[in-house]
Amino acid sequence: MGFTLDKVVPWGRSFNEYVRMFDLSEVDLKKRILGCGDGPAGFNAMLSHAGGSVVSFDPIYVFNTAQIRKRVSDTYDAVIKQIRLNQADYLWDTITSVEDLGCTRMSAMDSFLADFETGKIEGRYVAGELPSLPFQNESFDLALSSHFLFLYSDHLTAEFHLQALQEMLRVAKEVRVFPILTLDGKLSQYLDLVIADIKRQGYSAELKSVAYEFQRGGNQMLVIKPVAGMN
Ligand SMILES: C[S@@+](CC[C@H](N)C(=O)[O-])C[C@H]1O[C@@H](n2cnc3c(N)ncnc32)[C@H](O)[C@@H]1O
Numbered sequence: 001m002g003f004t005l006d007k008v009v010p011w012g013r014s015f016n017e018y019v020r021m022f023d024l025s026e027v028d029l030k031k032r033i034l035g036c037g038d039g040p041a042g043f044n045a046m047l048s049h050a051g052g053s054v055v056s057f058d059p060i061y062v063f064n065t066a067q068i069r070k071r072v073s074d075t076y077d078a079v080i081k082q083i084r085l086n087q088a089d090y091l092w093d094t095i096t097s098v099e100d101l102g103c104t105r106m107s108a109m110d111s112f113l114a115d116f117e118t119g120k121i122e123g124r125y126v127a128g129e130l131p132s133l134p135f136q137n138e139s140f141d142l143a144l145s146s147h148f149l150f151l152y153s154d155h156l157t158a159e160f161h162l163q164a165l166q167e168m169l170r171v172a173k174e175v176r177v178f179p180i181l182t183l184d185g186k187l188s189q190y191l192d193l194v195i196a197d198i199k200r201q202g203y204s205a206e207l208k209s210v211a212y213e214f215q216r217g218g219n220q221m222l223v224i225k226p227v228a229g230m231n
Contacts, residue, residue, distance in 0.1 A: 008060055009075045010068060012039050013146060014108040015046035020212035021178040022144055022221060031141035034172055036130055036164070037148030040068060042108030044124055045115035054124065055140070061127035065116050072109055076102075089185055091213050131163035135171040143172035150180050150188035150222075158190045162197055165224065169203065174225045179218035180207065195222070202227055 018024065018041065029052055035043060038056035047054045060068060083090070084098050095101045119125045128134055130148075145168070149161055168175045182188050198205040205224050213219035 006071075008039075008071065009079060010040045010060065010072045010109065011079060011105060012041035012109045012112055014042045014104060017104075017108075017212065017214075018043040018144070018146060021146055021210060022176045023208065023210045028142060032139070034133075034135070034140040034143040034168075036133075036143060036145045036168060038146070040072060040109040040112040041146065042111040043146075044119060045111040048115070048119065048122075048124055055126055055135075056119075056124065057126045057128055057130075057133065059127060059129045061116075061120065061125045065113055068116070069113050072113075076106075089216055091216055095214060131160055131167050133167045133171050137170055138173060140172035141174065143168040143175045145175070145177045147179070149177050150190065151183055153182045153188040153190055154184075158193055161190050161194055165194065165198065166201075169198075169224060169226075174223070176221050176223050178210070178212075178221040179215060180220055180222055181215060181218045185215060185217060191222070198224055 013021075018035075019029075022028075029047065029050075031053070033047070033052070033054040035041070035054060035056040037058055038044060039058050039060055041056070044054050044056045063071075080098060080102050083101065087098065095104055116125060126134065145164075149156075149164060153161075165175060165177075180188055180191055195205045203224050204227050205222060207220045208223050209220055211219075
């Protein structure tokens with residue numbers, strides 16, 4: 001795999017943020033969940049320790065804990081500086097300050113780092129890159145993409161988005177994507193095309209408002225499911 005860590009800025013969200021971003025109910029948390037592009041998020045560590053079933057998939061998992069920890073600490077100051085410069089682009093109600101954000105993210109990434117080696121052995125952290133997934137059809141009930149698809153629309157093609165979602169729908173019965181905005185806070189230019197393509201294939205694709213907004217205006221997820229009787 002030609003993936004190098006120096007291109008990655010590891011920045012992981014917490015279990016509670018995942019729950020709010022994806023509107024995960026108690027029932028959802030008992031499902032077999034796949035997190036695509038989970039990176040150093042704390043979701044897998046927390047949910048697995050609570051007895052849940054979750055696999056995270058990300059190219060950074062080819063590296064070891066020490067390498068990822070070093071990259072987190074090498075990039076941390078630059079990320080915080082960037083957010084400080086662009087503070088107006090974020091809502092500071094739940095996360096109340098840049099310092100609070102730094103603590104929340106570091107705590108999520110620390111729980112990931114503490115869990116990573118064990119989780120890798122248990123098959124809960126799988127290294128690889130969308131648009132391909134190394135899983136059997138319908139291995140999961142729910143596949144999630146947090147801050148990867150749509151967010152990087154200016155770096156990833158429409159074709160990549162369509163293939164990645166198709167692949168997520170092959171391995172899971174339902175897909176949720178958050179946010180539907182790009183890095184500069186605009187609605188992804190691929191959203192309409194993706195929704196039209198997915199509906200053509202016999203799935204429902206709906207935007208749902210959620211109780212999470214940090215990037216201003218970013219409070220909607222895309223939910224994709226098969227329409228009953230089709231697929
Ligand atoms: C902004 S981070 C989001 C991390 C986590 N989902 C969260 O919300 O905290 C984006 C993640 O996408 C991963 N990524 C990059 N290219 C990918 C690919 N082709 N397939 C899957 N994940 C990828 C990166 O390694 C990184 O961990």
